Structure formats: C-alpha cells, structure tokens
Amino acid sequence: MNDPHLWWYVSRASAMIAWALLTTSVLWGILLSTRVMRRVDNPAWLQDLHGYLGGTSLVMVGLHMVSLMIDSWLSFTVAEVLVPFATAFKPLPVALGILAFYLLVAVQGSSLMLKRLPRKFWKGLHYASYATLLLVSFHAGFTGTDVGSLWYRIVSIALILLAALAVILRIIAGKRSGSARQADAAPGGAPVQPVPRTMVVASATGLAHGIVGIRLKLPDGGMLPVWQPGSHVTLHLPNGLQKQYSLCGDPANRNQYDVAVLRTSQSSGGSSWIHENLVPGMSLPVSGPMNHFELEPAADYLFIAGGIGITPITAMIQSLPAGRAWRLVYAGRSRQTMAFVAELEAEYPQRMIVHASDENVGGLDLDVILGTVTAQVYCCGPESLMNAVAARVPAGRLHLERFVPLERSARPAAPIQVACRKSRLDFTVPAEESLLDALESHGVPILGSCRKGICGTCEVRVVEGTPEHLDSVLDDAEKDALGVMYPCVSRSLSASLVLNI
Known part of the structure; x- marks a missing residue:
C-alpha cells in the first residue's frame, strides 16, 4: 500500500476494466433487445446480468476516481474528479469523462427504479448509455498515459469495434421492429393513445376437447412488440366483451401471438362466441401484451398447471435453456381435455408428471409433490388448485395467475x-x-378490460393517498411498493387520491 506507483496502476487498471465492462453491458443489452440470447438462459437472468455488468462498470469508475485522488503523482482533488473543467490537467478530456460518469449513474439509477418510472422515460434515459460509451472512448483516448502503447491500442481498437457493432445491431433491430413501432405510434408523432391494434386470425385449430388454439398476426405481416413469458393479451370481441388470454407460443417469435381458449359452461359469452363464430381471416382488435405473472430468475422451478392454466406455463418452459432445472405437474380431467399434453410428454418425459383424473383413483397429492420442494413455484389453473398450492408454499416462492377474482372484504x-x-x-x-x-366518464385516457380486478389493464400510479386494494392482480405489498392500483374494483382508504394520469 506504500508503493508510490500502486494507485497509478490501480487507476489505469480500473479505467480499462470499466471501459470493457461498459462496452460489454451495452452490447449485452442490445443482444437482449434483439432476442439473440434467448436460447442461452431465461430473460430475467439475462437482464440481471446486463444490470450487473453496468453496475460493476460504475464501481470500477468509482475506484478509478478514488485512485486518482490517492495517487501521489496526479493528486486530484474531489472537485477535480467531480466538477467538469475544475482541473488544469487536460480539462476537456477529463470533463468528458466526468460527464460520462454522471450519465452512467443516471442509467444505472433508472434500472434500479425500472418498475417505478414511466416506460418511455426509462427507455429514453437508457439510450444515454450510447453517449456514455462515446464519451468514455474520447476520454480514454486523450487522457490515457498509455495511449502510445501497443497493448493499449489493441484493447482500444477492440472495444471501439465492439461499440460500433453494438450501434449496428441497434440500428438493424430498430429497422426490424419498425412496423411494430408504427402500429403502436400515433400519426405525426402525437402521444400514443391506449388503443388496441387490429390483428387477423391466421388460424383456429382444436388443441383438445373444448379448447381452440388461435393464431393472430398483423394484417401486413409485420413484427409484434416483444413479450415475456406469463404475458396476456385482451381480445375485443364483436359482441362487446373484452376477454384476456395468456400467450402460449414461443416468445422469440414476433410474427404472431398464440392463445388457447377453453369453452366454459359458465361463460359470460366470450369463450362461447369464440368457439362458435371465430374463423380464419377475421379481424379483431387486440390490446397488450401485459404481464403480471413474470418468470423471475431462479436456479430451479416447479410449474403446476391445472387445465387451461397450462397456457402461460408453456411459454415459460420454452424460454428456459436446456440445462435449467425445472419440473412440471400438469393436472386435468382427462388427456383429451388437456392442451399440449402429448407434445410436452414427448419432449420432456423425465421432467413432468401428468395427472388425469379419469386415470387416477385419488386426487393430486400436493403434500408429496411440495413436501421437500425449495424451487420457485409457478401455478395457474382452477381456484381450488391455486388455493391448495398457496396453503403449502411460502409467499416468497409462490407465483400465481388467477382467472377469477379473489373474494375480498371491503368497508x-x-x-x-x-x-x-x-x-x-x-x-x-x-x-x-x-x-x-x-375516470372514463371524465375523459381520462385509461383502458378498462375485465373490470373484475384480474387482468391489470387499468393500472394507474398513485401519487398521494392510500388505495384500498380489492383486486387480485398482485400482492398488496407489491402494489404499495410500486405505487400502483387497479381502479376497476379498488377504492381508497383515504378521503382523496392523487393519480399520475
């Protein structure tokens, strides 16, 4: 620690590591947005790694700045490493580095507050990472003491080429998703309104007894917005009903949305209309996708599906890499009524348990299945199944998606x-x-769909006041942490509410 050259070496090393990590983080983020890395691991884990790379680069920048102050040769002051043009040593390049530091702090800070910030604001701020990378390149090129060294030139050229590759990938990805953005954008750059997009029924095929699979595409065959496993869309039916259905296709396929619809005896008119009237070639307004059943990063998963609850689970399974640990328990009345059962058994015979009631005398033994499980448990299906699973799995490891609202007491x-x-x-x-x-009667731009507190379409941010959560979308603590409520069924514990809408 007393070596006068130590902090000079630390400063050089931390700066190069920070530059490399920042370049990798930007490139990694673009690979995520283009879905190139989907087969490597599940999206949540990849996003976390992207964040860790950016966070570690910020730590290295901090170490670089501290070492500049400790180094006996440079002896920067706090003001000189934090205030642009406060130093006489190469003031412009140093100022570019300081500006890059503040942009990096803003980008990383926005990532930590992703769920609390408006999506457009977060996305715009995240684009500052490109400017950060550019500023860092200029800063390193004009202030580095090793600029003339062969190793420095090799490393610099490699990092600059990677940065150029990142920009090229971003441009290509932007062109590929241009049609999807145009479908979402209002003419003339006006603010985007929460309106559904028109889609065409490409096919309607039977998946099992009482279940029809529907494939939806854009009329021009363009690309659709990116969606994550657990997402659902809302179909706006000609009979005036709006019904939510989980996406069950491959999340990497952005040319189509696949849903499966069960015809139920207690149908309010949605599933019956679809089974009786929907045919290929028909146009339907479609809202979404939205997601309140996200697949979170974990080392091990247990999926439990009952009946049509298999639909979001199939997308989750497809998004996982081959080496990821997971099991599936799939229950239903009979194999003839269970969608995708044959395909899943053929592809994953060692990973799943099929429990068809007409083949088993006893019911599904959840005590045995869940007795020693430490995995993250994802369950979707009848309310009786989800209640039974919830009674056996700690809330920290349990993830549910409900088809019907919970019965909740209200004042x-x-x-x-x-x-x-x-x-x-x-x-x-x-x-x-x-x-x-x-809100609707006063012309406030908000969408309502299920009006039962289960789909999450009407989510709104709460600025002031205390909501009375009566919905079944998320845990109340999570809603309070995010500062959101669902006004279709929820009200207020306080006399007034201020909403950010």
Missing part, C-alpha cells in the same frame, strides 16, 4: 375526491360509482 363504499395530475382534473367519485367508470 362500506364512500365518496372519493380524485385529482388527476397529468389531465389536470379534479372530481368526486360517488360511493355507488367505480373509480374506473368515473
């Missing part, structure tokens, strides 16, 4: 004073009117 409804910050509206919601209906 007697009272009027609510509501302020919409972006719309600059203030109004009172009567006790007999839902918050969503009131």
